[in-house]
Amino acid sequence: MLFYIFRRILQVIPVIIGVTIILFIILYIIPEDPARLILQKGATEQALANLRAKMGIDKPVYVQYWRYITQLARGDLGDSYRYRRSVNSILADHYPNSVKLALSAIGIEIVIGILAGIISAVKKYSFWDMLVTISTTLAVCVPVFWFGMIMQVIFGLKLGILPMSGMGDGSIQYYILPSITLASVSTAYVARMMRSSMLEVISNDYITTAYAKGLSPSRVIGKHALKNAMIPVVTLIGLDLGALMGGAILTETIFSWPGVGRVIYLAILQRDAPVVIGGTLILVLIFVFMNLVVDILYAWLDPRIRYQKKEINV
Amino acid sequence: MIKTKVIQDSYNNKVLEVKDLKTYFYTDAGVVKAVDGVSFDLKKGETLGIVGETGSGKSVTALSILRLIPEPPGKIISGSILFNGNDMLKLDRKELQNYRGNRISMIFQDPMTSLNPVYTIGNQIMESVIIHRKLKKEAALKEAVRLLETVGISEAIKRLSSYPHEFSGGMRQRVMIAMAIANSPDILIADEPTTALDVTIQAQILELVNEIKHKTNSSIILITHDLGVVAKYADRVMVMYAGKPVEFSTVDNIFYKAMHPYTLGLMNSITRLDKKKMGKLNPIKGSPPSLIDLPEGCIFRNRCRFSSDICKKSFPPLREIESGHFVACHRAEEILKKDQRAI
Numbered sequence: 001m002l003f004y005i006f007r008r009i010l011q012v013i014p015v016i017i018g019v020t021i022i023l024f025i026i027l028y029i030i031p032e033d034p035a036r037l038i039l040q041k042g043a044t045e046q047a048l049a050n051l052r053a054k055m056g057i058d059k060p061v062y063v064q065y066w067r068y069i070t071q072l073a074r075g076d077l078g079d080s081y082r083y084r085r086s087v088n089s090i091l092a093d094h095y096p097n098s099v100k101l102a103l104s105a106i107g108i109e110i111v112i113g114i115l116a117g118i119i120s121a122v123k124k125y126s127f128w129d130m131l132v133t134i135s136t137t138l139a140v141c142v143p144v145f146w147f148g149m150i151m152q153v154i155f156g157l158k159l160g161i162l163p164m165s166g167m168g169d170g171s172i173q174y175y176i177l178p179s180i181t182l183a184s185v186s187t188a189y190v191a192r193m194m195r196s197s198m199l200e201v202i203s204n205d206y207i208t209t210a211y212a213k214g215l216s217p218s219r220v221i222g223k224h225a226l227k228n229a230m231i232p233v234v235t236l237i238g239l240d241l242g243a244l245m246g247g248a249i250l251t252e253t254i255f256s257w258p259g260v261g262r263v264i265y266l267a268i269l270q271r272d273a274p275v276v277i278g279g280t281l282i283l284v285l286i287f288v289f290m291n292l293v294v295d296i297l298y299a300w301l302d303p304r305i306r307y308q309k310k311e312i313n314v
Numbered sequence: 315m316i317k318t319k320v321i322q323d324s325y326n327n328k329v330l331e332v333k334d335l336k337t338y339f340y341t342d343a344g345v346v347k348a349v350d351g352v353s354f355d356l357k358k359g360e361t362l363g364i365v366g367e368t369g370s371g372k373s374v375t376a377l378s379i380l381r382l383i384p385e386p387p388g389k390i391i392s393g394s395i396l397f398n399g400n401d402m403l404k405l406d407r408k409e410l411q412n413y414r415g416n417r418i419s420m421i422f423q424d425p426m427t428s429l430n431p432v433y434t435i436g437n438q439i440m441e442s443v444i445i446h447r448k449l450k451k452e453a454a455l456k457e458a459v460r461l462l463e464t465v466g467i468s469e470a471i472k473r474l475s476s477y478p479h480e481f482s483g484g485m486r487q488r489v490m491i492a493m494a495i496a497n498s499p500d501i502l503i504a505d506e507p508t509t510a511l512d513v514t515i516q517a518q519i520l521e522l523v524n525e526i527k528h529k530t531n532s533s534i535i536l537i538t539h540d541l542g543v544v545a546k547y548a549d550r551v552m553v554m555y556a557g558k559p560v561e562f563s564t565v566d567n568i569f570y571k572a573m574h575p576y577t578l579g580l581m582n583s584i585t586r587l588d589k590k591k592m593g594k595l596n597p598i599k600g601s602p603p604s605l606i607d608l609p610e611g612c613i614f615r616n617r618c619r620f621s622s623d624i625c626k627k628s629f630p631p632l633r634e635i636e637s638g639h640f641v642a643c644h645r646a647e648e649i650l651k652k653d654q655r656a657i
Contacts, residue, residue: 205427211382212422213415213442213493216407227432302432303477 008295012288019284020072023277024065032271037081077278082270087278091260095282097167098252098259102244104179105186110237113187117194117233122221124199132191139188148181148254165256178255182248186240193236198229231301238294242287328396329500329533330356330379335393337371337378340386344606348374348388350557353632356501361527361534363548363565365541365580369602371557372537373423376503379535380414381405398500416446419494421523423506425486429478435489436474442496461492465522484515488522495526502527503535508543520547541584545569553577556602556613559632563639573635573646575618612644620645 035051036043052058056067071078077087120132139147155177156164168174201207202225210224211217252262260279267275337349349371356362364372377383378390381402395402397418405413422428430438439461440454449457455474462470465488478486487507494502504523508516524547527534536548544551544565551568553561553576561574572578579598600617603609609616612625624644632642635650643649 205422205424206430208377208382209422209428209490209493210430211414212380212420214411214413214445215415215441216411224430224433228430303434304431304479 004299005296008292012292015288016285019281019288020069021065023281024068026277030273032273034081034273037271072281077281078274080267080272080275082267082272082275087274090263090275091279091282094258094260094263097257098248098261099245100170101175101178101182101248101252101257101259102241104175105183105244105248106237106241108179108183109187109190109240112183113190113237114194114230114233116187116191118198118221118226120191121195121198121202121229129195132195136188136191139184142184144181144185144250145254147184148177148251151177151181152254165254167258178251178257181254182244182251186236186244190233190236190240194229194233197232198225201225201229204228227301231298234297234301235294238290238297239287242290245283245286245290327358328355329358329398330535331394331396332375332379333394333396335375335378335395336391337374337383337388338391339388341606346605347557347608348605349378350608352393352554352557352559354552354559354562356533356535358500358533359527359531360549361524361536361547363544363551364535364537364554365539365544365551366554367539367602369556369605370554372539372554373505374557375554376420376505376535376537379503380418380420381410382420412446415442415494415499416497417499418501418503419497419499420503420505421487421490421494421507424510425483425490426510428490429486431478434475434477435481436476439474439489439493439496442493446497457496458492461496462489464495464526465489465492466518467492483511484519487511487515487519491519491522491526495530495532498530499532501533501535503537505537506539507536508540509538516543523547541580553580556608557605558613558629558642559640560614560642561640562632567636567639571636571639571650573639573641573650574614574643575620575649576614578649579617620649 033048034055034057035048039047039051049058056064059067075088077091079086080090083090116132116136120126120129123129152164155162162176163174164177166174198221202221207220207225210220215224248257248259249261249265251257252259253265256262260282264276264279264283266272267279332355333353335349335352336347339346339348352371352375354362364375366372374383374388379395379402381390383390390403393403397413402410402413429435436455436458439458440451443449443454443457443461444451447457458474459470462473467473467485467488478489481489491507502523507523508519511519520543523534523536526532534547536543538544548565550562550564552559553568553574555576561568561572561577563571568577569581572581576598579596582596583598585595598617603613603616611627612618612621612629615621615625618625620643622645630642630644632640633646635641635646
């Protein structure tokens with residue numbers, strides 16, 4: 001198992017190098033003069049040239065890449081063109097908010113999605129199954145921004161029981177609407193995948209074996225079926241976690257949530273390349289990392305995936 | 315309940331009595347009468363063979379005994395299954411769970427798919443022991459080692475932490491057997507236990523089952539389509555066709571004094587090495603009827619070379635033609651007299 005994890009971590013390294021090259025190329029080919037962006041109109045040619053020399057963007061591309069990568073290796077994402085701040089500090093300010101929102105959304109996704117999926121598979125064609133099928137179809141079809149706004153109107157405006165936007169003092173009621181909105185589509189997908197995966201698993205011979213042993217239905221479903229049925233669902237949730245951690249641009253914009261998604265969105269509008277690229281790089285890293293976590297979980301769930309026999313324990 | 319392990323007057327002691335069992339499946343195409351009026355009994359220490367071709371209702375009969383029929387679409391619509399006098403069909407869920415894997419256990423056809431791939435075999439064997447005997451984990455572990463040794467798996471302690479995919483088919487079937495005998499059941503139902511295995515492994519597995527039977531004096535229901543297996547291991551045989559038993563007797567009667575045309579047909583279609591001139595194999599013409607739309611009268615009529623007018627009118631009931639020899643054929647006596655066997 002440890003060997004497996006080590007191997008997977010080694011595999012991450014080339015992915016990260018590849019990503020930095022792609023990001024750097026994007027940075028390099030953007031037809032935008034950072035010096036002009038920073039100094040704005042009215043700057044003299046001399047001032048611009050000085051700044052370019054200081055930033056190193058007058059050097060050949062490989063020199064620039066080396067600079068970029070050594071800077072990255074020190075954990076420095078550069079400075080924003082718009083704000084006189086480092087990208088690190090901007091992201092550090094906003095990232096925790098995104099993570100908190102993502103975690104509450106994932107919580108909803110795991111609890112509601114998995115439970116709904118299990119119930120609708122075990123009670124196939126029952127009222128509950130119908131309810132889950134219809135509501136997941138709706139959740140998948142409805143656009144997130146519309147759903148978010150309707151929630152704002154109903155709970156914020158008409159009923160007035162929940163705050164409409166912002167993070168306020170960070171107490172729980174501020175999380176309810178954005179996290180439900182953010183979780184809606186993925187919860188529906190998790191429920192559906194859980195249902196189909198569970199249905200497939202409970203038709204397997206080993207489930208009959210488990211019943212034949214004299215196990216109770218709850219133990220058969222909860223132990224023998226669940227672990228098998230979770231394998232595809234874990235992938236879905238893990239990838240989703242990666243995606244949500246990278247900020248939810250739509251949800252954060254609708255609810256004016258001070259997260260990194262909104263920061264990237266604003267940076268795109270302002271052509272603030274270091275923020276866009278730094279944010280994207282972090283997003284990719286988190287995504288890759290979550291993938292790694294998923295793979296490790298996967299190996300734990302399904303012993304057939306573990307590469308080496310001797311690494312297996314009870 | 316206390317298990318009586320005393321070898322009793324084994325030939326009159328019925329552990330299981332199935333009466334007029336009917337298990338139907340309700341499908342979109344219609345009602346499939348998978349098991350339609352099966353009656354038999356099983357004595358202590360006896361091996362009962364159930365033979366028949368695919369779709370004859372052998373496995374459904376076995377699953378019905380433990381009430382493992384998936385419902386819907388299946389349903390046991392009538393009959394009784396008396397295990398030591400208790401009707402299995404009247405038990406509530408809790409009681410049923412106490413019988414399953416404890417007093418009556420089952421070995422399935424395909425060992426490749428019958429073990430849970432994500433749990434170690436130790437975990438799966440210990441589970442059987444823990445739920446029924448309420449053993450502590452250490453005691454269960456010891457018991458699992460003993461069981462693995464019983465079924466002939468070497469280095470049992472090491473193998474406990476292996477997963478099913480690390481075993482061959484034959485080994486997995488041994489693990490299944492270890493699980494099935496974990497609580498010394500009174501009845502072991504083996505549903506085509508060797509169909510999915512290599513020929514050499516088949517013999518080993520059947521020998522193992524037979525050995526365990528003799529050691530524990532449990533009864534065995536051996537479901538198979540292999541007449542050779544039946545000849546070697548069964549004491550009595552029930553031949554099934556299209557969901558109904560057509561002949562039921564001792565293994566000698568079935569092989570040497572078969573009266574039902576279907577049984578005769580089966581015998582004729584076996585390859586024999588002991589005959590000098592075999593000639594061509596003699597298959598039974600036609601194919602079994604659809605279980606949704608059974609023909610009127612005798613279900614075997616369309617494939618039967620003895621069929622006459624009476625066979626069109628009614629399905630012959632299972633009659634005791636000789637002592638202990640039940641046949642469902644209108645013309646059984648005539649067939650016996652003519653001894654029309656082409657073996």
